[in-house]
Amino acid sequence: MVFDDIVIGAGSAGAVLAARLSEDPDRQVLLIEAGPDYPTAQQTPVGVLATRRVPFDHDWGYTAEVVPGRRAPYPRGRLTGGSSAVNAALALRGLPEDYDEWALKGNDEWGWNALLPVFRQIEDDPAGDPAFHGTGGPTPVQRTPENQLTPVHAAFLRTCLGLGHPFTADHNAPDSTGAGPGPANERDGIRISTSLAYLSKARSRPNLTIRTGCVTDRVLLSGTRVTGVGFECDGVREQAAGRRVTLAAGAVGSPAILLRSGIGPAGELAALGIEVAADLPGVGTNLLDHAQLALSLTPPAGPADAAAPYWQTVLQWTAPGSADRNDMQSLLIHQVAQPALRLATSLMRPHSCGVLRLADRSPHTPPDIQLNLASDPEDIRRLTEGLRHLCTLAASPELAAHHDGTATFDDGQVLPVANLSERFADPDSATEHIQRTVSHYVHLVGGARMGPDSDPEAVVDQRCRVRGIEGLRVADASVMPDIPRANTHLTCVVIGERVAAWIRAEQ
Missing domain, CATH: 3.30.560.10 (Glucose Oxidase, domain 3)
Known part of the structure; x- marks a missing residue:
């Protein structure tokens, strides 16, 4: 099977992304996670819950x-839900000026006025002021x-x-x-992780495949076009073909996968014997x-x-x-x-x-x-x-x-x-x-930051598309151009929602 979308990492952004993309019944979605899967709260260890x-x-x-x-x-959490399943559950947004600064750096679709509706959409906060809080969200x-x-x-x-x-x-x-x-x-x-908040409602969809216990090695390329991913599951090397791949493995995992795929600073890749697919000096920095x-x-x-x-x-x-x-x-x-x-x-x-x-x-x-x-x-x-x-x-x-x-x-x-x-x-x-x-504070961001063409260290554009590689995105904390003045979980959920909406609109 050739999947329409492959998502790597079932954490704060990846679980959101896979759940939202699989809402389209004609879209075949594969979600790959390195850790174990606990499909329901009843099956989840008490220590995680x-x-x-x-x-x-x-x-x-x-x-x-x-x-x-x-x-x-x-x-860093290694299970469905990622670090959202093991964090302190402090659900803070960044300040409006944090996101407005992202916009001033050339990412005008990430300003506070653009993100506030998404923050309201993702939450169920009946005690909050409805002017800037939502109800009924996941x-x-x-x-x-x-x-x-x-x-x-x-x-x-x-x-x-x-x-x-x-x-x-x-x-x-x-x-x-x-x-x-x-x-x-x-x-x-x-603790309501993204696994419980998002994947629990998506698991019954026949167009969503979830593979757990699988460590992703690299994305597969034909020239500068993504064709799938290579991963290892229970010691067996496998490949999955996909029209689009989105890395959501976090600010540690996603830059590492890019580097192993030949996407990063050319000199460093050559020193490791990795063939360069795209010379992007910003991978792993910032x-x-x-x-x-x-x-x-x-x-x-x-x-x-x-x-x-x-x-x-x-x-x-x-x-x-x-x-x-x-x-x-x-x-x-x-x-x-x-x-x-x-x-x-x-x-x-x-x-x-x-x-x-x-x-x-x-x-x-x-x-x-x-x-x-x-x-x-x-x-x-x-x-x-x-x-x-x-x-x-x-x-x-x-x-x-x-x-x-x-x-x-x-x-x-x-x-x-x-x-x-x-x-x-x-x-x-x-x-x-x-x-x-x-x-x-275990709130790592950066390593694949978003930015305009004028930013020499930008790895993705503001819609999180990897520069120079067709069909490849990054959607997690690694794309943040600066760190919010808050615990990062909610911002990662918003990134997952935003990128999912863009992918669905494009296809």
């Missing part, structure tokens, strides 16, 4: 160089009412308000800032992730409550001296492991940029991810402000009743909470601590 914890047992096993010389695990959005916050999350909210941050009832309102209950893509404690600092607090009562919500409230704020609104985000996370309470502050508008490179030609060899976090001076300055804010949060009277007075940092350093502000008052001390402990 429950939003009270983030599971790590359906993972690719990647690592990333966070800063030069220091590597850390880089979790993705439920819920917030915990203030009177149902657990004591520690209520204390975190009071702490934020006491520091002068305004209260916000809706973090997805275009002009929102401050602290309040966070939006979650969940229903009754169940990687961005939100940089995160954190500390952990031990509750005085002993072991953590395994039934406690993972998070409930969110703080969005602007670093002093920053020109970018809401360039910081803070959360209190209730973990099962000790120390149980984790305070995290993330830089949501980073300038530091990384790269992804192949180690060899094998699809089973993880690519080399170099995040290069905290390399930009302005990032270090704002992370220093974030570190000081983190220390202020930890030392607040509201949270004092919920910990034993000590803070544990990710490098193992244990300090009295009362001394934290003094410990990092010196800028050099703060910078040294940032370089030693900064981590990622």
Whole structure:
């Protein structure tokens, strides 16, 4: 069989894309996913379903160089639903100015006014203002009412308000800032991944074929025309023929598949013995992730409550001296492991940029991810402000009743909470601590960014068509020309919806 459309990756964008394309009964669609498939909520492991914890047992096993010389695990979901099935279920949109900046970079179909109807289309948020929220969509959005916050999350909210941050009832309102209950893509404690939200309604269609447990090696080409994909399933090499192929394997997987297919920087491909099909120097470059600092607090009562919500409230704020609104985000996370309470502050508008490179030609060899976090001076300055804010949060009277007075940092350093502000008052001390402990937020974007012909590092045009290769698209976080000031899941869903609509309109 020759499929009309082959989609690689069943994650936040790929599951959406395959479901929407298969709505056309005459279109034969193949969806290929490397991980296992759980067709229904009843067949899904409890650890994957429950939003009270983030599971790590359906993972690719990647690592990333966070800063030069220091590597850390880089979790990515390997199952239908992708990382949407294992994330923290924080359903945030980017700010309007994030998407308007995409438009200013030559992608005028991605401005806020163009995307708002799609954000409304994908959600079921009956509590939201109908001017910028939708109901009846596949993705439920819920917030915990203030009177149902657990004591520690209520204390975190009071702490934020006491520091002068305004209260916000809706973090997805275009002009929102401050602290309040966070939006979650969940229903009754169940994480609603794109597998549950989109594929569950599409599985019965005879024109949709889902292959799982299959690792994609490369796209197949005849000259500069895509003809299908090569993949490996249970150790057996296979090929599937297709008129169109869309990579939706994420900001790690999609650039790696492009490179193995001979699409990327010609010099690097030649050094690996890969025949060059399209010399696109931007493949694997322009990687961005939100940089995160954190500390952990031990509750005085002993072991953590395994039934406690993972998070409930969110703080969005602007670093002093920053020109970018809401360039910081803070959360209190209730973990099962000790120390149980984790305070995290993330830089949501980073300038530091990384790269992804192949180690060899094998699809089973993880690519080399170099995040290069905290390399930009302005990032270090704002992370220093974030570190000081983190220390202020930890030392607040509201949270004092919920910990034993000590803070544990990710490098193992244990300090009295009362001394934290003094410990990092010196800028050099703060910078040294940032370089030693900064981590990622697992929100990787870039590696195949969209842009106009005038952008020499653009890999796809604004309709996500790969330059120089007919019939090939990329539709996932890798095409983002900059990172939104938000967790990236909802934006990836919008990318899947938008690209599916364009493919259907073109054919």
